[in-house]
Amino acid sequence: MRTLNSVTQRRECAGKTKLLERAATRFASPRAIKFLSYYKPYRWLLLADLLCAIVISAAALLLPVCANFIAKNLLATEGAPRALHRIYSLGVLMLALVALQTLCTLFVDYQGHVMGAKMERDMRRELFEYYQKLSFSFYDRQRTGQLMARITNDLFSLAELYHHGPEDLAISALELIGVMVILAHIDRTLTLIVLGFLPAMFLFALHFSRRMIAALRLSKDRIGDINARVEDSLAGIRVVKSFTNEAFETARFDHENNRFLASRSEGYRSEAWFSGGMAAFTQLITIAVIVFGAAGIARSALDLADLLTFLMCVAVLVDPIRRLVNFARLYQEGSTGFDRFFEMLQMEPELPDQAGAAELIHVRGDIALRDVSFRYSDDSPFVLEHVSLQIRAGEFVALVGASGVGKTTLCSLIPRFYDATAGDVLIDGRNVRDLRPRSIRQNVGIVQQDVYLFAATVSENLRYGKPGAGLDEIIEAAKQAHAHDFIMALPHGYDTEIGERGVKLSGGQKQRLSIARVFLKSPPILIFDEATSALDNESERAVQESLHRLARNRTTLVIAHRLSTVRDASRIVVLTEDGIAEEGTHSVLVSSGGAYARLYNTQASI
Incomplete structure (x- = not known):
């Protein structure tokens, strides 16, 4: 029996090791390393951005705690006259928290966007520089409009992901963990009810996010086709007019435009299900807290101050959920853009310099x-x-x-x-x-x-x-x-x-x-x-x-x-x-x- 248990344990351990290896490989893949490398020149700005995100999360969590302390510890035990001074002091503290939260939010919104824009600039320059290295045979096979889409639309989506991604993840993680700790401290049963909704929310979000990724990838290809059609038609505008083929060109443009609309419609459909479903889950959590919390008060297992704090924390819980939804959207758009960006950088120049290639100098002309x-x-x-x-x-x-x-x-x-x-x-x-x-x-x-x-x-x-x-x-x-x-x-x-x-x-x-x-x-x-x-x-x-x-x-x-x-x-x-x-x-x-x-x-x- 011990041998059987030992074999089973070894198999489980081997399975876990393989899973960790796969996760590590995915995280350390060339694509992931390349993605993260663009943060390096702005690491101090990123650190400041994340520190501000921590402050924003902490302030959001402390406000319900202060409200609970006032309702449960000051009003309930000391009475209104004796508690007035401490209530005002806590009010000043809460105002200071709001002021600090506002300043950090301003920093994140401005400096974070600047950081994203600088990274977008760096990537656009790198891609343009790489375009210069590619051979004539590459351009023989490519359409200019598609190449333009990769250096404009795709990278704009990436800038938003680079900026909002780290802060949204940091704030969401801190607020979710903090809210769950506070809720568990107040009432574990009610907390477990709230946690029960999260797996269903995750599976729902995963399903529709995959559909959105596929639709977004297709729409980026379609907008590239539109760019190619516009570039081709305008470059040959004299030929178009000389043959009076304006209507023909408009029809060809309409075809590409309608294909783009179809791809965006599918994306919007998935996005609507995604956003609507996440909003519905949030409302269901709120209703569950009100119903089961009121039942807890009726059974004297919970008091009104705790229920109010619970509701305030659920309101705080909405913010990380909203941020995660926003991150999912940005990730879908940004990762699709990065895939197309990385795909282009993976194309090796067909005429690379040989190892030890020499300079041609003092040319005679033979x-x-x-x-x-x-x-x-x-x-x-x-x-x-x-x-x-x-x-x-x-x-x-x-x-x-x-x-x-x-x-x-x-x-x-x-x-x-x-x-x-x-x-x-x-x-x-x-x-x-x-x-x-x-x-x-x-x-x-x-x-x-x-x-x-x-x-x-x-x-x-x-x-x-x-x-x-x-x-x-x-x-x-x-x-x-x-x-x-x-x-x-x-x-x-x-x-x-x-x-x-x-x-x-x-x-x-x-x-x-x-x-x-x-x-x-x-x-x-x-x-x-x-x-x-x-x-x-x-x-x-x-x-x-x-x-x-x-x-x-x-x-x-x-x-x-x-x-x-x-x-x-x-x-x-x-x-x-x-x-x-x-x-x-x-x-x-x-x-x-x-x-x-x-x-x-x-x-x-x-």
């Missing part, structure tokens, strides 16, 4: 692609296969070919916007995988057909090429790009706001600003990605002259559809779906009658 193949994902076809290309330092190389053969993709491998699926890309004989991406890109200047300008002034957009550049440097770069004259003709010259994406400028003007930006950067390697294909002849000539001036003494790779713009290239490389078909000078390739000659003759005949 570029080599050795048997390079590339595809965007494992289930997509290869864009490039077995491509090898050597570009000497200072050489001007043009890359031509039909649309879709991988010209832009090839150029994107050089600054390591993507990594080659197979093969090697080298700069000055060093594999780009062994170099820090930031140091590579500092030495590569890119001018694209689709110019992106920020909603800022001309000078601020140009300074993007070299942060901290002085006005003299900016003006010199603009002159080199043949942009100075049109900039000075703008209403405020270099201080003119150019609108979102440079909407107030022409295509040629935007292109020349992008070239000036690269002039200011002055990198040893240049990539021109169809930089003049969308321009009129006059703008093309101005931009072309700027490009040639910029390309002097630099390794230059030009992607061009208009073959007339690359006739002077030192070498022209023709890319097809099967790889590099031919390469040579313009005159040699035209006379050879190959793929380049066919492309050139086709354009000449148009």
Whole structure:
């Protein structure tokens, strides 16, 4: 029998140990550690916040005790005339408690919210900084609106949880324990009746809180979809209006908006059951205290002063219940937001720095692609296969070919916007995988057909090429790009706001600003990605002259559809779906009658 008991005890002990291990693992999980880490810079403010919470709880508990002392000890034993002085003294003490409680509440409400806002700021900065580290392939798969929702709506909910969570838990725990101690001291039977309601309240709250968490997670996804739809529609507003598709866009927005409404409706339904049920349980506790307390007075087991104190304590009990309800709501919203925040930080950059990655310095500009193949994902076809290309330092190389053969993709491998699926890309004989991406890109200047300008002034957009550049440097770069004259003709010259994406400028003007930006950067390697294909002849000539001036003494790779713009290239490389078909000078390739000659003759005949 002893052996059986010993085995049973060991099993129970092992079961308890496993339970504790699981609880400890959950508490010490990377997610929990990350969540708590944001308190570290504000630990003293958090401590002050919690100390004030203790004072608030203590004051709330002392007021019923003072009232009980007056009713039971002063009035009942000493009589009104003798007790008057002590009653007034206790009244002053109670007023002091209320004043102290008010001051602590003000501190908690103000400084606590400031602490939450600072933590929200820190998290938003961290997430934005992490967005900057993620690769092009990540953004190829994501929608901007969803990313914006994670950095705005989700983090706002978290700030409320960070602020109210610790104080609500501290006040609730202290008030619940304190009230139960006071009630047990007055009448244990009545206290057990009150405690009997708590398990049912807990199970009820747990059930509906889970439903609210699921609904809130869905609604956050839905608001991200709304943001994505708005961002997409407004970014393409000129296309929308040109095709008179305003009604179509509104219908698409209504679809996302109604999906969000449906998700919020489910959340509100669960929240209504949750709040209404908790309020009903509170009323049931009050009714139970009145009924059973009155019965206790009738049996002479309880006096009226104790019943009044009991009712005051039940009123105090409402506050921790209300706070727990509020904490449950904040936890649902905040934890859902933190899940989405943490989920984003768990995404590893697809182009991380290798261990011991070196800086690319003193760049000559030699570029080599050795048997390079590339595809965007494992289930997509290869864009490039077995491509090898050597570009000497200072050489001007043009890359031509039909649309879709991988010209832009090839150029994107050089600054390591993507990594080659197979093969090697080298700069000055060093594999780009062994170099820090930031140091590579500092030495590569890119001018694209689709110019992106920020909603800022001309000078601020140009300074993007070299942060901290002085006005003299900016003006010199603009002159080199043949942009100075049109900039000075703008209403405020270099201080003119150019609108979102440079909407107030022409295509040629935007292109020349992008070239000036690269002039200011002055990198040893240049990539021109169809930089003049969308321009009129006059703008093309101005931009072309700027490009040639910029390309002097630099390794230059030009992607061009208009073959007339690359006739002077030192070498022209023709890319097809099967790889590099031919390469040579313009005159040699035209006379050879190959793929380049066919492309050139086709354009000449148009």
